[in-house]
Amino acid sequence: MAKKTTTLDKSITHFLSPKHWLTWCFMGIAYLLSYLPWSLQQGLGKYLGRLLHLIAKRRRHICDVNLKICYPEMTDIARKALTKAHFESMGKGTIETFSSWFQDQKKFQSRTTFEGQEVVDNVLAKGRGCILISGHFSSLDICGSQMPRFMDVHxxxxxxxxxxxxxxxxRQRQAIFSKTIERTNMREVLKSLKQNKAVWYAVDQDYGRKNSVFAPFYGRQCATIAHIGRIANMTNAPVVLYDYSRTKNGYHLSLTEVENYPSQDDIENATRINELMQAVIEPxxxxxxxxxxxFKTQVIPDTPSPYDK
Structure with a gap:
């Protein structure tokens, strides 16, 4: 597997060799698709998702396993319908990502509603910055690109x-946000909070045993990042739940301060995080x-992953 390294110190000339031409061709198509009208993008994204549902067998299997774990009472018919709807949503999100990369974000202001300006004012008035926490939803890139209108998010x-x-x-994210932070750079996280900025974490992925504690998510123990509570305890920065979604005519963003958080217990904090994620997933x-x-990391080491066939 290729090593993941930043490209911020490199010019485009580093990536013009023939081995990159296919990716650049894809980028060209993505660029053109970003200029389509919003309604056409949504329709095209829906059918792209249906295509992915047909050909992406591995991803379809992962989705099915997750839904069986989280909704054991769900019928096969309902689960298959939700899986199909999920892929359609992800197809729309793919096209939206292209728009977030290649279009002026002012283009989407009229389609975006925001709830929580008083939360922004209240938490930043404390002078300790804040920690935004969210889940991963298909409109992540397009909704994220609208957040700097309301607060300085890193x-x-x-x-x-x-x-x-x-x-x-x-480069796209540098153009939208005043600062972006690679996930292992804790020094920059603390610096941003000290400067009274908002640091945004998506907290619902499995980063492995080393960086996690086990806490229930939909009734099943899963590896959950522990350092949100630790950073909040260290800095006294308030924690704010960032919820966002695609609506019928655009997008909705909302912020809610998480009260009585954190405690001094990592598992208790992780459990609270997972409860918040469940609450925003359900609608x-x-x-x-x-x-x-x-759920790839198991409580007992060497236990087979539920995604293994």
Whole structure:
């Protein structure tokens, strides 16, 4: 597997060799698709999702396993319908990502509603910055690109293995956000909080045993990142739940301060995080990233993954 490294110190000339031409061709198509009208993008994304549902067998299997774990009472018919709706939502999210990369974000202001300006004012008035926490939903990129209108957000991001994708992604996010932070750079996280900025973590992925504690998520113990509570305890920065979604005519963003958090117990804090994630997933199940291997790390080491066939 290729090493994940930042491309911020490299010019485009580093990525013009023939081995990158296919990716650049894909980027060209993505660029053109970003100019389509919003309604056409949504329709095209829906059919792209249906295509992915047919050909992405591994991702379809992961989605099915996750839904069986989280909704054991769900019938086969209902689960298959939700899986199909999920892929349609992810197809829409793919096209939206292209728009977030290649279009002026002012283009989407009229389609975006926001709830929580008083939360922004209250938490930043404390002078300790704040920690935004969210889940992974299919509208992540397009909704995230609207957040700087309401507060100065420094998102935590994960490097990609494809260097051309990294080159585009890192520059796009630099153009939108005043600062982005690679997920292992804790020094920059603390610096941003000290400067009274918002640091944004998506907290619902399995980062392995080393960086996690086990806490229930939909009734099943799963690896949950522990350092949200630790950072909050260290800095006294308030924690804010960031919820976002695709609506019939656009997007909705909302912020809610998480009260009585954190405690001094990592598992208790992780449990609270997972409860918050469940609460924001339920109204829009199909938009959640069910194709992530949320339960890949087992409580007992060497126990087979539920995604193994």
């Amino acid at each position: 998102p935590i991001y994960k490097l990609q293995t494809n260097p051309v994708m990294n080159w585009v992604m890192e 829009k199940k199909e938009q959640y990233f069910w194709t992530h291997r949320r």
